[in-house]
Amino acid sequence: MTLVKFLPSYQRIQQALQWWSSRQSIKLFLEAEKIRDDLLQEAFTIRRNLDVLATDNFNLSNHKTQEYLRQIDNFHNSLVKLSNRLFPESLQDSFPLAIECLIEPWLTVNPHLYFHLDLPVYWRHEQASHSLIVLSTLEELLTITLPHILSKITICISLKQQKNMGQLNVQINYPDVTTFVCHTSLPELDYLCDTFQFLTSGRCFYRTSHHKVVWYLFW
Numbered sequence: 001m002t003l004v005k006f007l008p009s010y011q012r013i014q015q016a017l018q019w020w021s022s023r024q025s026i027k028l029f030l031e032a033e034k035i036r037d038d039l040l041q042e043a044f045t046i047r048r049n050l051d052v053l054a055t056d057n058f059n060l061s062n063h064k065t066q067e068y069l070r071q072i073d074n075f076h077n078s079l080v081k082l083s084n085r086l087f088p089e090s091l092q093d094s095f096p097l098a099i100e101c102l103i104e105p106w107l108t109v110n111p112h113l114y115f116h117l118d119l120p121v122y123w124r125h126e127q128a129s130h131s132l133i134v135l136s137t138l139e140e141l142l143t144i145t146l147p148h149i150l151s152k153i154t155i156c157i158s159l160k161q162q163k164n165m166g167q168l169n170v171q172i173n174y175p176d177v178t179t180f181v182c183h184t185s186l187p188e189l190d191y192l193c194d195t196f197q198f199l200t201s202g203r204c205f206y207r208t209s210h211h212k213v214v215w216y217l218f219w
Contacts, residue, residue, distance in 0.1 A: 013198055016190070017198065023140060043075065049068055087128075088101055091128050091135065092128045094123065095134075095159070099157065099159065100117065103157070106146075112152055112153065115155050116156045118156070119158070120159060123161075124161060134168065137192060138168065140192055141189075141192060141215060142170075144186060144188050144189060147179050147183055157169070162218070165218050165219065169215065171215075172215075173212050174213075180212075192204070193205065201219070202217065203216070204217050
């Protein structure tokens with residue numbers, strides 16, 4: 001009887017972890033594609049320009065010099081962004097700062113989104129690998145629940161410590177009922193909750209009211 005009761009829970013966790021693994025694999029695939037399509041092409045261009053310099057006796061015009069410097073700067077900036085996407089530099093020192101860095105690209109690409117952040121200046125010390133799970137969960141939550149429409153949407157994110165537990169709240173205010181229903185009834189959200197709870201031994205749930213949903217993550 002105990003085994004029979006356990007099976008549905010096991011199957012649900014198995015599905016959630018398979019979904020999480022698939023999402024992470026897709027991320028790695030996309031990063032690899034960016035490296036192949038952008039960084040490697042940029043490196044090839046820089047290498048060709050260096051070959052030209054070797055045969056040109058370094059007779060560079062100011063225009064060429066500035067162009068080569070621009071290419072190197074772009075290459076450097078691309079590497080910095082790539083490293084931060086794979087593992088944010090600030091994650092080991094400041095979890096609140098890592099959240100701000102995560103939100104920054106959303107603001108750049110989606111001007112119709114309004115983020116309000118309530119983050120502490122200092123945060124407790126915890127393993128970076130643990131913080132990465134929470135940060136990845138937040139990223140997945142935003143990816144799944146934020147629609148690709150130009151209507152104004154407000155997202156409030158707060159981080160606080162309750163005794164010995166961390167608490168991350170994410171409140172999303174949708175513009176209409178249809179958008180609200182479409183983005184709060186997805187099976188992926190249950191997978192996300194189950195995965196978070198399994199990997200952190202924490203809790204994850206949400207509550208809805210009118211056009212608003214509030215997510216609660218404890219770990």
